[in-house]
Amino acid sequence: MELKGVFSVLPTPFSQDGSLDLDSLRRVIDLFIDAGVNGVTALGVTGEVARLTESERTQVLETVISQARGRIRVIAGTSADGLRTCIAYSRAAREAGADAVMISPPRMPKLNSDSVRGHYAEVASQADVEIVVQDYPPISGFAMEPELLARISRENPRARTIKLEDPPTPFKTAQILERADGISIQILGGLGGVFLLEELIAGAAGVMTGFAYPHILVEIVKAYRSGNIDGAAETFYRNVPLMRFEFQEGIGMAIRKEVLRRRGALKSAATRAPGGKLNESTIAALDRVLKWTGVVDHQQKTSA
DSSP states (O other), X not given: OOOOEEEEEOOOOBOXXXXXXXXXXXXXXXXXXXXXXXXXXXXXXXXTGGGOOHHHHHHHHHHHHHHHTTSSEEEEEOOOSSHHHHHHHHHHHHHHTOSEEEEOOOOOTTOOHHHXXXXXXXHHHHHOSEEEEEEOHHHHSOOOOHHHHHHHHHHOTTOOEEEEOSSSHHHHHHHHHHTOTTSOOEEEEOGGGTTHHHHHHHTXXXXXXXXXXXXXXXXXXXXXXXXXXXXXXXXXXXXXXXXXXXXXXXXXXXXXXXXXXXXXXXXXXXXXTTSOOOOHHHHHHHHHHHHHHTOOOTTSOSOO
């Protein structure tokens, strides 16, 4: 399965009382599809998956798959510290209709390259589903070297897509592809899209991030793929300040949700505790960067 282009990581919308807001989730999916994305990712880290109950995980994934209606690919996050749990999540995602699953290495003491390889091999053999290998050390606690990532892809034909979020991502992208040994490895950047242009230059297949203006990412990737690298660069450099601002540690999800609220997709920008909250100075800075980049559409709603 080819997983190329732009994949939007979905937020999990909540009402002010903290309950799931599935109607807002459906609006976000339609907004992203209208933007031209190739797929969406549910139950990712920035989707506040760690703050969901088991039944809420199921509700979110079922809503995403039903709303997508086969128009785009759906990837489900199924990472878990236990192998049996990861396999169960992955099987459930496949049975629900997900096209692929995204998995980080399990968090465990004395994790090493052999145990990581074994983890992916077991899931690949038992879950019977396409796997996106997520390389994000702040979450997994384990940094995968380029050779390890390439080896996982070589050994598991169903694990040949990598979501790379271990900087410097352009440099690491090139290193992984150099070790492919003739197989096709698809690398998707992340990190809010802040290195997208450089990742494409290094050979990346696209990007997977929750940036609230995915049409910008689509424009960059399409321009680059058509050979209009100068056009891709112009769009990227113009908008990277907004990507950088949105991708702030601790409050990035709150910023992203506030933007999506302003775009009319979310009824509320609420995050679940201990999620970050925006203060007045951050909101003022957001107003400024949105105005400077010119992405604000005068027809967008200021509230849902």
